Amino acid sequence: MVAIRTERIFAPSISSDEDQTRCGAAIFATRTCSPNRIAVAVVGEVDAVNGRELARYVERHLRVSRQLVLDLRAVDFFGSQGFTALYYISVHCTRSDVDWAIVASPPVRRLLSICDPESELPLADDLTAALARLDRRAQRHTPFVWSARSGWRTG
Template sequence: MVAVGTKTIYRPLTAVTDEQERCGHATFAVRRCSAHRMAIAVIGEIDAVNGRALGRYVERHTRISRQLVLDLRAVDFFGSQGFTALYYISVHCARSDVDWVIVGSPAVRRLLAICDPDGELPLTDALSSALARLDRLAHGGQHLVWTAKSGWHAR
């Protein structure tokens, strides 16, 4: 007689709660804040050794998320490969319909002032303003208003 059973071939949504990865002189850590929001923190240095790894780490962990807080407040050095990683993350988030925001250290803000002078990347300097921005985006298109003529509709 042959034994029959099932095998899980995917990672459940609750499996990704906290995970760390060390790459070069940086540590990446992810934390699920809610069902729709992930926070990824980076500690250390982003350079040619780990810039690409940062982009891939973010891509891997935002597949099941609608919002991302990329916390770079503890980044001491941020080289040009860091900007390339942020551009890659920006394209990924746009294609995946993920709202995101960067909380940057002075090193991150300094490089973005040069490489992104028009401020196209969603950079903030405080976690509170980052969370407020994501909350506004989450609730921006979901306001329902009741009118006697048409009933419930989005506004």
């Protein structure tokens, strides 16, 4: 008789401020910059092997963050599945009200110039510009606070 059991192979919770995963010819790494901002860096190649995993990796790490810096400066090759991943990340960020910015290498910029000619994805010139953009966006978001006496008000 064969014993059947269930074994958990995916643990979505992240226990530390930093996480690193190798997937295909790329390494995905996450760093918590502040309570509301994370940075995801990618080193290597984003292609059909790991494009979908990149999108899932980012989604998994965005649980409570309000801002994302996607650092693709160390990407040597960026295939069409990479663009699909960026599109998926964009949709997820929009639905989750997460502000984000992309800092890209020349191969990523080349593909975005073809696949995103209207520049709808938040591509920044460099890391400083990406952080400044996110800081400006954070200042525009005025939190709403519930008060039992006066109802909703800006905080």
